[in-house]
Amino acid sequence: MADRHFDLIIIGTGSGNSLITPELADQDIAILERGTFGGTCLNVGCIPTKMYAYPADVITSAQHLDRLGASFPCDPQVRWREIRDRIFAGRIDQIAAGGEQYRRQDPHITVFDGSARFVGPKEIDTGTGATITADQIVVAAGSRVSMLDVDGLREAAPSLGVHTSDSVMRMEELPRRLTVVGGGFVAAEFAHIFDAFGVEVTWLQRSGSLLRKEDDLISGRFTELAAERYDLRLGTQISAAERRDGAWHLTTTGPSGSGEVVADAVLVATGRVPNADQLGLAEVGYRMDGPRLWVDEQQRTSVEGVWALGDISSHWQLKHVANHEARVVAHNLAHPEDLRSSDHRYVPAAVFTHPQIASVGLTERELQAAGRDYVVKVQDYGGTAYGWAMEDQVGVVKLLADPETRLLLGAHLMGYQASNLIQPLIQAMSLGTPVPEMARGQYWIHPAIMEVVENALLGLEL
Ligand SMILES: Cc1cc2nc3c(=O)[nH]c(=O)nc-3n(C[C@H](O)[C@H](O)[C@H](O)COP(=O)(O)OP(=O)(O)OC[C@H]3O[C@@H](n4cnc5c(N)ncnc54)[C@H](O)[C@@H]3O)c2cc1C
Numbered sequence: 479m480a481d482r483h484f485d486l487i488i489i490g491t492g493s494g495n496s497l498i499t500p501e502l503a504d505q506d507i508a509i510l511e512r513g514t515f516g517g518t519c520l521n522v523g524c525i526p527t528k529m530y531a532y533p534a535d536v537i538t539s540a541q542h543l544d545r546l547g548a549s550f551p552c553d554p555q556v557r558w559r560e561i562r563d564r565i566f567a568g569r570i571d572q573i574a575a576g577g578e579q580y581r582r583q584d585p586h587i588t589v590f591d592g593s594a595r596f597v598g599p600k601e602i603d604t605g606t607g608a609t610i611t612a613d614q615i616v617v618a619a620g621s622r623v624s625m626l627d628v629d630g631l632r633e634a635a636p637s638l639g640v641h642t643s644d645s646v647m648r649m650e651e652l653p654r655r656l657t658v659v660g661g662g663f664v665a666a667e668f669a670h671i672f673d674a675f676g677v678e679v680t681w682l683q684r685s686g687s688l689l690r691k692e693d694d695l696i697s698g699r700f701t702e703l704a705a706e707r708y709d710l711r712l713g714t715q716i717s718a719a720e721r722r723d724g725a726w727h728l729t730t731t732g733p734s735g736s737g738e739v740v741a742d743a744v745l746v747a748t749g750r751v752p753n754a755d756q757l758g759l760a761e762v763g764y765r766m767d768g769p770r771l772w773v774d775e776q777q778r779t780s781v782e783g784v785w786a787l788g789d790i791s792s793h794w795q796l797k798h799v800a801n802h803e804a805r806v807v808a809h810n811l812a813h814p815e816d817l818r819s820s821d822h823r824y825v826p827a828a829v830f831t832h833p834q835i836a837s838v839g840l841t842e843r844e845l846q847a848a849g850r851d852y853v854v855k856v857q858d859y860g861g862t863a864y865g866w867a868m869e870d871q872v873g874v875v876k877l878l879a880d881p882e883t884r885l886l887l888g889a890h891l892m893g894y895q896a897s898n899l900i901q902p903l904i905q906a907m908s909l910g911t912p913v914p915e916m917a918r919g920q921y922w923i924h925p926a927i928m929e930v931v932e933n934a935l936l937g938l939e940l
């Protein structure tokens with residue numbers, strides 16, 4: 479017998495916290511949170527990483543000034559603690575605390591600060607001594623960092639210099655030497671940040687290229703640039719790790735046999751696993767989708783009245799996807815007679831590394847594997863007037879389109895402001911605008927860098 483029944487239980491205060499729209503505000507609601515209010519994006523994810531990436535971008539841009547006939551004659555002096563405290567004490571921590579206080583003072587809301595676990599399909603042990611039930615439950619419990627199967631690196635140990643994205647942004651001091659492990663989004667953003675801040679970065683990737691899920695052109699060009707900038711070791715894995723004389727001695731196996739990397743700190747960035755296992759969902763009969771909680775298009779789980787959203791049930795692991803799904807769930811909770819579906823047709827992503835990378839839709843590799851007909855255009859930033867102003871040598875836009883429908887199938891960008899330049903392409907795909915209409919149905923400001931997108935569209939032979 480449960481201790482208390484609610485109208486609605488929300489597990490997780492990341493995207494789950496935004497569910498309580500005015501339509502639901504009068505319900506008797508329980509919020510369950512085992513960590514910091516606001517979840518991953520606010521506290522240890524998207525927002526603080528971009529607040530570090532911005533100064534790193536400014537430093538990196540200044541270092542490219544030489545190409546333009548100017549230079550700053552001194553190295554950047556990075557005041558790490560000042561940056562860290564501006565980001566966390568000055569902004570993030572205040573937002574998290576304010577959000578928590580706002581919920582706690584609401585008479586309709588009860589907050590349980592424990593680690594929740596299902597003990598029945600709709601019965602939850604809150605981890606605080608109370609067991610609760612509800613008419614409706616939303617599981618928004620996110621994901622966690624996955625660690626390495628190597629002694630010494632199985633668990634994060636920030637005081638010993640073993641970091642994940644959860645701790646690395648709050649370090650007391652910048653390490654002199656940092657080894658970054660993994661070749662995905664997190665590794666690419668932090669390698670850029672720490673290298674720009676003057677840390678010696680060694681980057682270990684077990685396969686032959688970085689950002690492998692990107693289109694091959696982007697992944698290949700980014701890997702080449704990274705090999706020039708970092709001590710990048712491809713095809714390399716850590717087989718043993720030992721902390722000796724205040725440093726990590728990492729034994730590696732790679733293309734030329736075994737080696738050693740010595741580092742003051744290690745950042746493990748080898749992916750994230752959904753927290754579904756820790757909630758005991760499979761044990762009480764929920765349908766799973768591999769390690770994720772299964773949901774249908776309306777974000778319903780296999781148990782009636784139980785919904786899920788974000789990283790726990792989505793393979794995208796992106797905040798804008800979690801936010802979109804939260805809006806769908808908020809509507810569906812209040813309007814059971816008019817259920818909406820999530821729109822996962824054209825999910826974009828951007829990597830805030832240097833150069834920036836952004837993509838939406840299918841890669842050429844995926845089109846080939848599916849046997850689809852397509853036309854392709856690769857347009858360098860350097861072929862446009864603003865690209866000349868920048869003396870740009872790396873920026874590129876690759877577009878893929880369907881010759882029959884004349885609709886875009888994929889867009890893959892690397893370069894200055896790629897995360898913004900991609901937006902009209904996302905819009906065209908989402909709204910079904912054919913390429914010729916998009917290219918010639920509007921003005922493009924001359925000579926803005928956006929002309930690289932216009933030229934790429936015009937170059938598609940449709
Ligand atoms: C370093 C980093 C940078 C990122 N940058 C970007 C970016 O630039 N753009 C982007 O789109 N995405 C980015 N992401 C991904 C993005 O942060 C996530 O996709 C998003 O935050 C997921 O939201 P969520 O609500 O599903 O989960 P979360 O925000 O993780 O919320 C889940 C909450 O549930 C709580 N919880 C978990 N288990 C339990 C339990 N058993 N009991 C009670 N509470 C529990 C957790 O403490 C947490 O607060 C980044 C991620 C990382 C790690």
Ligand SMILES: NC(=O)c1ccc[n+]([C@@H]2O[C@H](COP(=O)([O-])OP(=O)(O)OC[C@H]3O[C@@H](n4cnc5c(N)ncnc54)[C@H](O)[C@@H]3O)[C@@H](O)[C@H]2O)c1
Pocket residue numbers: 626627659660661662663664665667683684685689715747748749750794795796827828829830
């Ligand atoms: N800008 C953004 O949108 C952004 C930024 C950061 C993170 N994220 C999200 O967070 C999630 C996690 O990011 P991530 O970079 O940790 O994961 P990821 O899945 O992008 O990359 C993981 C990397 O680790 C490697 N790897 C996995 N297991 C390994 C092992 N045992 N040994 C060595 N290498 C191993 C993989 O080959 C891959 O290169 C991503 O899915 C991403 O969507 C998004």
